[in-house]
Amino acid sequence: MNDRLNIIQTLFGQHCLLCGIPSNGDLCASCHDSLPHLPFHHCRVCALPVTGSGICGSCLANPPAFDCTIAALSYAFPVDALVHSLKYQANLPMALVLANLLLARINKDSLPDFIVPMPLHTVRLRERGFNQALEIGRRVAKQCGIPLLPDICQRIKDTASQAELPWKEREKNIRGAFTCEVDLCGKRIAMLDDVMTTGATLNELAKVLRKHGAKHVSGWVAARTLSRALPHQS
Structure with missing residues (x-):
């Protein structure tokens, strides 16, 4: 055989x-x-390591706009190489790999109503030629049987790359970057992105989704940076 x-x-x-x-x-x-997995004990809201189980002190003291985070893996070698290959070398088959790794972590018995991939500004989209979050989201949405809504939110602010900024400046950098024109009253939404570093980008998008009526907002990411971040700064 x-x-x-x-x-x-x-x-x-x-x-x-x-x-x-x-x-x-x-x-x-x-x-x-x-592959580098998340620690067994991690905060169910932000996915950072905790002692014991439950919600970390940072999320209890300063709750983000999202309810929980599902991360496939820790953002360390070789996962960082997979993400970079997709994002900066246009290696689109890597989106399928990352999607499959994320799917392995998703509870199919408790699914949201919609998946919203992290929007790219039109300038960045023209430069890159694709939205890596959307490419990962296509596979995840298909396998979960959930509608993928890539157009309900727009990135209206061409911000500096979050990765190039100190953590303390990331929340200010992304503030007011998103808009939404759809009524999401009572809906459960999963925001999907490739990497979550400190949570500011997901948090800013979650705020917009909440303002438009979403009752539950989760973050689905292929990889999570596990360095202890300042409260919801990226």
């Missing part, structure tokens, strides 16, 4: 995207098992 599998993999050229050995999936079992 193993010989037959190896022959099939050789003929069709299916190899692990990380180490390159023949694989029956995007990642071989060894690479998949070595």
Whole structure:
């Protein structure tokens, strides 16, 4: 059986995207098992490590506009390489890989009404040619059977890249960046993005969704930076 599998993999050229050995999936079992996962104990709101279980002190003292965060993995090697390959090298097949990793973390028994991918400003969209959050979202929405709504929110402010700013400046940088023209009264919304660093971008979008009636807002991200951030600064 193993010989037959190896022959099939050789003929069709299916190899692990990380180490390159023949694989029956995007990642071989060894690479998949070595991926950096979130700590077992992490805040269910912001996904940062906590002692014990429940909600971290930061989220209790200064609750964000979103209710919870689901992150596939920690933003560390080699996940950062997968994200960079998608985002900056237009390696679109990586969106499928990241989507599948996120899908493994999503509870299919408690799904939102809609998925909203993180909007890109038109300037950034023209430069990159695609929205990485939308590309990941297509697969997640299809597998979950949830409508994907890429156009209900717009990024109206061409902000500096959050990654290039000190954490203390990220909340101010993203303030007022989004708009929404749709009535979401009583709806449960999942915001989908590639990486969550400190939470400011997700928090700003969540505020807009709340203003338009969303009753529950969650963040779905492929990767979460686990450095202890200042309260909801990015």
